[in-house]
Amino acid sequence: MVRLNRRQALRVMALGGTALATAACGSPLASGLAGTPLQPEQVKFWNLWSGGDGARAQTIFERYRAAHGAGSLEATTLAWGSPYYTKLSLSIVGDRPPDVAVCHLSRLSNFARAGLLTELTPQMLAGAGIDGTQFDASVWRSGLVGGKAYGLPVDIGGLVLYYNTEICGRAGLLDNGRLRPITGEAAFRAALKAATGAGAKWGLVSPVIADPSSNWRIFDTVYTQMGGPPLLGDDGTRITMDDRTAAESLRWLRELTAAGLSPDTATDVTSVSLFASGQSAFLIHGAWQVPTVTDAEVPFSLAPIPQLFGRPAAFADSHTLVFPRTDQDLRRALGFAKFFLENTDVWAQGGALPVYRPVLEGDWFRGYEPVASTAPTKDIAVYDPPAWYAGAGSAMQTLAGSQVALARQGLAGPDEAVRAIRDQLAGYAATPSPL
Structure with a gap:
C-alpha cells in the first residue's frame, strides 16, 4: 500500500x-x-x-x-x-x-x-x-x-448548436440547406419563435435538471458573451465575477423558459431525446452528442454557438x-x-x-x-479559469451550475443565485491551495 x-x-x-x-x-x-x-x-x-x-x-x-x-x-x-x-x-x-x-x-x-x-x-x-x-x-x-x-x-469539445434541418427549412431559417447566420439575442429569439410556428413543440432544448456541469457550460457561455470577466482570478484566490452581468445572464436564460421557448425540466438525456425525436428545432449541447443524434436518424446539422451578445464565446474543454x-x-x-x-x-x-x-x-x-x-x-473557446477547485467535474462547476439550474427553473431569483454562487465559492477562494 x-x-x-x-x-x-x-x-x-x-x-x-x-x-x-x-x-x-x-x-x-x-x-x-x-x-x-x-x-x-x-x-x-x-x-x-x-x-x-x-x-x-x-x-x-x-x-x-x-x-x-x-x-x-x-x-x-x-x-x-x-x-x-x-x-x-x-x-x-x-x-x-x-x-x-x-x-x-x-x-x-x-x-x-x-x-x-x-x-x-x-x-x-x-x-x-x-x-x-x-x-x-x-x-x-x-x-x-x-x-x-x-x-x-x-481535441476541443465545446458547446455547439444542433439544428433540425426540416423544421428550420419550413421556418425559413436556412440558406442552401445551412442555417443562416444568427447574430444578436433578438434574432435568436425570433428564430426560436419561427421554429415553433413551423411545428416544433420547443424552439430550443438544453439540459437543466440534475446536470450542474451542463448548466455551468451554458451560463459561462452567455456570461462571457455579455462581457463578464472570468469568475475567478489569481489562480482562484479571488472571486472576480461581475455580479450584475452574472445576474443578467441568468435572467436571460430564465426568460427563454418562462416564454415557453425552452423547457425547464429537461435532463441531459431528455434534452437530447427531445431534439432527436423532432420535438425541438434547436439543441445546445456538447459536440460529444453527435453520435447519439446521428444514430437517431433525425435530419440535423451543426453550427457554432451564435454570437448573441457583445463577444463571441462558447464554453469548451x-x-x-x-x-x-x-x-x-x-x-x-x-x-x-x-x-x-x-x-x-x-x-x-x-x-x-x-x-x-x-x-x-x-x-x-x-x-x-x-x-x-x-x-x-x-477560436471562441472559453476554458475554466485556473484554480485548484475548478475544471472538469470540479467543485466550482457543481456549485455554480446548481445555482444556475435553480435560476433557470424560476426556483431562485437571478440576484439570489449569484449571491449563493459567490458565498459558496468564497470558502474555496479563501483556502490556500493544498497543491
Whole structure:
C-alpha cells in the first residue's frame, strides 16, 4: 500500500476532488498501485473514456498494437471525473504512474503546478518529431502553464448548436440547406419563435435538471458573451465575477423558459431525446452528442454557438496527453502520443474537433460534415479559469451550475443565485491551495 504524508494526501484530494479513501478502496490499478511487473517495452496509458469515446479510443489502440506488437500497449480505463483524477494523482505521488495519461486541459495547470507532470521542452518534443506549431495555435496557447508545455492537446469539445434541418427549412431559417447566420439575442429569439410556428413543440432544448456541469457550460457561455470577466482570478484566490452581468445572464436564460421557448425540466438525456425525436428545432449541447443524434436518424446539422451578445464565446474543454513526472526515458511514451494524434481522424467521429493540424487541416476532416462546420468554436473557446477547485467535474462547476439550474427553473431569483454562487465559492477562494 502506498503511504502518503499529510501534504501528499492533501494534494491528492485537491487534484481529485474526492476523498482519498475512495481511491484507496478502489480496484487494483494496472501498472500502478497494485505493483504489477513493469515491461519496459510497453506503454502504459490511463484514460477516462467509456461508451462511444472508449470504442473510438480502442480502435486507435488496436492500430498501435498492430504497428508495434500485441504487448506494446496496456490501456487502462478508469471512472470519469474526480475518481479518475484522484487515482492519477495518487499513482504519481506513490511513484507508480502510467507512462501517459489523459487530463482535461481545465485540470492541467493543477497537476503541473503541483509538480506532478513532466515539462515537455522543445528539445524533448523534437526528438519525437513533435512541436507546438503542429497544433491549433489558440488551443496550444491555452494549454501552456507559465509559458511551458506540460501536455499535448488532442481535441476541443465545446458547446455547439444542433439544428433540425426540416423544421428550420419550413421556418425559413436556412440558406442552401445551412442555417443562416444568427447574430444578436433578438434574432435568436425570433428564430426560436419561427421554429415553433413551423411545428416544433420547443424552439430550443438544453439540459437543466440534475446536470450542474451542463448548466455551468451554458451560463459561462452567455456570461462571457455579455462581457463578464472570468469568475475567478489569481489562480482562484479571488472571486472576480461581475455580479450584475452574472445576474443578467441568468435572467436571460430564465426568460427563454418562462416564454415557453425552452423547457425547464429537461435532463441531459431528455434534452437530447427531445431534439432527436423532432420535438425541438434547436439543441445546445456538447459536440460529444453527435453520435447519439446521428444514430437517431433525425435530419440535423451543426453550427457554432451564435454570437448573441457583445463577444463571441462558447464554453469548451480539451483532452490532453500528459506525462507524469519520471526519471525514465519518454521517447516511447511520446511516440505513442504522436501515433494517437496522427489517428485523431478516428477520434473526431465522436464530434470533437481534432487540434493536431495535419488532421484538422487535412482533406478528410475538411469534408467531414457536419462536424467540420463547428471548427470556428476553437477560436471562441472559453476554458475554466485556473484554480485548484475548478475544471472538469470540479467543485466550482457543481456549485455554480446548481445555482444556475435553480435560476433557470424560476426556483431562485437571478440576484439570489449569484449571491449563493459567490458565498459558496468564497470558502474555496479563501483556502490556500493544498497543491
